[in-house]
Amino acid sequence: MNTLLWAPAAWVNGAWCEQVLLRVGADGRWAEVTPGQPCPPGAECLPGPVLPGLVNAHSHAFQRAFVGLAESRDSEHDDFWSWRDRMYGVALRITPEQLHAVACHLYSELLQGGYTHTCEFHYLHHAESGQPYASEATMCHALAQAAQDVGMGLTLLPVLYERAGFAKPTLREDQRRFATDVGRVLRLRDAVRGWRLPHVEAGVAVHSLRAARPESVHALRAALQGDTAPIHIHVAEQTAEVDDCIAATGARPIAWLAREGLFDARWQLVHATHTVPAEIEAVAASGAGVVICPGTEANLGDGLCDLPRWLASNTPLSLGSDSHVTRSWPEELRWLEYGQRLVRRRRNVAAWPGVQPATAARLFDRVLAGGAGAAGWPRAGLATGARADFVLLDSTHPTLAGVPAAQRLDALVFGAAERAFTATFVAGRRTPQRATAGPMAAAMQALWHP
Numbered sequence: 090m091n092t093l094l095w096a097p098a099a100w101v102n103g104a105w106c107e108q109v110l111l112r113v114g115a116d117g118r119w120a121e122v123t124p125g126q127p128c129p130p131g132a133e134c135l136p137g138p139v140l141p142g143l144v145n146a147h148s149h150a151f152q153r154a155f156v157g158l159a160e161s162r163d164s165e166h167d168d169f170w171s172w173r174d175r176m177y178g179v180a181l182r183i184t185p186e187q188l189h190a191v192a193c194h195l196y197s198e199l200l201q202g203g204y205t206h207t208c209e210f211h212y213l214h215h216a217e218s219g220q221p222y223a224s225e226a227t228m229c230h231a232l233a234q235a236a237q238d239v240g241m242g243l244t245l246l247p248v249l250y251e252r253a254g255f256a257k258p259t260l261r262e263d264q265r266r267f268a269t270d271v272g273r274v275l276r277l278r279d280a281v282r283g284w285r286l287p288h289v290e291a292g293v294a295v296h297s298l299r300a301a302r303p304e305s306v307h308a309l310r311a312a313l314q315g316d317t318a319p320i321h322i323h324v325a326e327q328t329a330e331v332d333d334c335i336a337a338t339g340a341r342p343i344a345w346l347a348r349e350g351l352f353d354a355r356w357q358l359v360h361a362t363h364t365v366p367a368e369i370e371a372v373a374a375s376g377a378g379v380v381i382c383p384g385t386e387a388n389l390g391d392g393l394c395d396l397p398r399w400l401a402s403n404t405p406l407s408l409g410s411d412s413h414v415t416r417s418w419p420e421e422l423r424w425l426e427y428g429q430r431l432v433r434r435r436r437n438v439a440a441w442p443g444v445q446p447a448t449a450a451r452l453f454d455r456v457l458a459g460g461a462g463a464a465g466w467p468r469a470g471l472a473t474g475a476r477a478d479f480v481l482l483d484s485t486h487p488t489l490a491g492v493p494a495a496q497r498l499d500a501l502v503f504g505a506a507e508r509a510f511t512a513t514f515v516a517g518r519r520t521p522q523r524a525t526a527g528p529m530a531a532a533m534q535a536l537w538h539p
């Protein structure tokens with residue numbers, strides 16, 4: 090069955106168009122997008138401007154249960170690694186039922202924040218003892234079911250996680266729930282695909298070069314011959330990781346991946362914070378994408394990526410909410426640009442004078458296209474054949490009222506408009522506005538006050 094919609098304005102091909110007719114096909118994809126049409130009889134007239142939904146390209150759903158619980162310091166030093174040790178506290182305790190409750194809550198928040206699809210970088214597989222569950226995909230299923238329950242699209246990425254570091258051939262005791270090898274990663278991927286749940290897909294991930302043996306990365310890559318699904322990897326998030334990689338392999342992490350001939354357009358480099366220009370050139374030449382997680386990178390003190398060079402290189406870029414300290418894309422884009430302004434003491438770093446001078450518009454279009462690549466899709470946005478994922482913008486919102494269309498995205502991002510999306514649609518279907526907080530509160534109570 091076709092659904093006929095009409096919007097007073099919509100973001101089509103990188104610009105606001107007026108009076109847009111939108112037809113959703115029976116497959117949940119755009120069958121027609123035609124600007125400049127009056128609202129025809131029988132169409133549902135949407136009350137505000139329409140923006141395409143974005144892919145949230147990097148998520149660890151269970152870490153939503155840790156948001157706000159690591160913002161105190163009791164010792165001289167606190168950094169990414171001490172945060173990680175504390176984060177393992179929840180990783181070691183959370184049950185499949187609690188993971189489902191936390192993920193339902195999170196995915197609902199992300200839908201309200203303008204995301205319509207999440208790439209779940211999933212390494213929490215086994216029971217608290219470290220033994221596999223009787224059904225080894227139990228934790229994958231908790232996430233997939235949560236996405237189904239709230240209407241979020243999902244790309245599940247079971248993670249290869251084998252060792253504690255470059256010079257540490259086994260996992261630490263507190264990493265026992267993460268243990269996988271190439272065979273298990275592929276079985277988990279196949280299990281997810283076998284469920285045939287609507288809008289739930291599966292690729293794979295490598296946790297990082299420190300956590301996977303080089304021969305395993307090659308073996309996984311070889312096993313994916315002919316598979317078009319994405320391959321995600323954390324890379325160059327922390328300078329210590331870069332230094333350890335150089336000590337172990339003689340190369341920086343991105344340079345090592347390029348040197349080994351592993352890259353192609355399926356690869357998505359999560360963070361890619363600490364780079365040299367030759368690495369950016371190598372990534373750009375391969376067609377691989379980069380997933381930036383500005384809120385989490387700020388929270389963890391990771392550093393700032395070389396955004397101007399990534400933009401200029403035409404590398405596909407996307408956004409990830411990662412540890413979920415932020416759960417809306419306008420806020421992530423604000424962090425992304427403001428970090429660059431603070432360190433460079435300039436304004437509108439991401440703008441492209443003469444081509445796309447509006448900063449938020451340029452960033453939005455880049456992460457719209459890059460997010461589709463991170464999910465493994467050929468098309469993005471309000472375009473025929475792309476999945477009909479979109480949000481309705483409240484043009485009467487106090488921050489947006491009276492703002493000219495050309496600056497609407499800038500006002501949304503830099504005006505810090507709260508709750509500006511009035512509805513979110515995935516595959517043409519309106520998602521529930523809000524998950525009840527009860528199951529999340531019960532899971533938090535059980536996790537933190539047992």
Ligand SMILES: [Zn+2]
Binds near residue numbers: 210411
């Ligand atoms: Zn991550």
